Amino acid sequence: MDRKVVEFHLAPGDVSAVRFGISPGHELVHAVRVLLRPQTVPLQWGWFRSLEEHRPQEALRLIAVISGIDGYMPDFLTSTPSGDMTPDDELARLREVPDELLRIDLAKMLDRSTGVRHEEIRALREDPPRARARIAAAWEEAWEALLAPVWPQMLRLLRADIGVRVRRIGERGLGEMASTLHSSVTWADGTVSVRMRLHEEVVDCGGTGLVLVPSVMHSGRGCSVLTQRPAQPTIFYPAHGFTETWYRDDGAALEALSALLGRARAQLILELQQPLTTTECAALADLAISTASHHLHVLREAGLVDSRRSGQSVLHARTPLGEALANGR
Structure with a gap:
């Protein structure tokens, strides 16, 4: 099947304005979409099964009505993502949407x-103040039920991903970092291209830059984009280190592994949710590079980590034994 492509053209000023952000609103809409079609996202099954049985059905239904199950969702549900965006910030902004x-x-x-859904959206559109109040109330209820319990774990994954990406820009350049966002993303001659299923467009970033946003709830579904003004051009991509156990609190696992391996080695095992360089491992575990290298050598000798050279760097990854240990199986 032919794929569409969205091209983001970056001028020199755009390159210097590329930044990362976090979007609670984007995560919530895709969490609702997971509830609608859990069979399509097996890596979210663990989180799905962990949810409370009693959920705010009317709130979830309303968000599903206005966002749909796939593809485009209303831009007002997500503000321009930023690194310090909190759920409270997102909700406050939603309550003031023009x-x-x-x-x-x-x-x-x-x-x-079509049908009943079409008529309900029409009614919402005819009374914006009432619609805004209803949508904001539903957003708040849905957040508390679906994501508030796991937001600390999500935030840790998102921030770790951003940390890795920023270091890659410093070490290897923006182009190489962009090409590792996802298999559907490529970089050439100042253009970031994203293969899409249905949408194609050429976007001139116009000196405003490009926002790159890692996502947990959209992981497993490729990338999505935001292109229509006044929103800033944005690419949402799957976060690094996403596994079926992402929703678990790592605190208990870290304590248990620390008793077995020592805290530094336990931290490294848990951080190696995807191949990382020695420098990246050191930064994520808050260790000196030489110290991280020593601990990785010990883990490699124990059969918990595999290390392979990639260009000028050495990439470390958990072995199957390391995976079993990290996931408590």
Whole structure:
């Protein structure tokens, strides 16, 4: 099947303005979409099974009505992502969405809906103040039920991903870092291209830069993009280190492994959720590079870590034994 491509053209000023962000709103909408079609995202099954049986059904239904199960979702549900964006910030912004923006985005959803859903969206669009209040209340209820219990784990994954990406820019350049975001992303001559299923577009970033946003809830579904003004051009991509056990609190695992391996080696085993260089391991575990190298050597000798050269760097990854140990199996 032919794939569409969205191209982000970066001028010199855009390159210096590329930044990373975190989007609680994006994560929540995709969490609701996982609930609608859990069979399509097996890596989220553990999180799905961990949810409380009693959920705010009306709140989840309303978000599902306005966001759909796939593809485009209303831009007003997510603000421009930033590194310090909190769920409270997102909710406060949602409560102040201008009437006209809400009408415009809901009109786009009207074009993508039929039947009862179409009529409900039409009614929401005709009364923006009431719609905004209902949507914000539903957002808050859904957040508390779905993501509030696991937000610390999600935030740790997202921040770790950003830390790794920023270091790669410093060590290898923006182009090489961009090409590792996902298999659907390529970089050439100042253009970031993202292969998409349905959408294609050429976006001139126009000196405003490009926002790169790691995602936990969208992992396993490739990348998504935000291209329409006034939103800043944005690429959402799967976070590094995403496994089926992402939702578990690592605190207990760290304590148990520390008793067995020592805290530094236990931390390294838990951080190696994807291949990392020695420098990246050292930074994530807050160790000197020489100390991290020593501990990785010990873990390699014990058969818990495999190390292979990649260009000028050495990449370390957990072996199957290391995976079993890290995941408590």
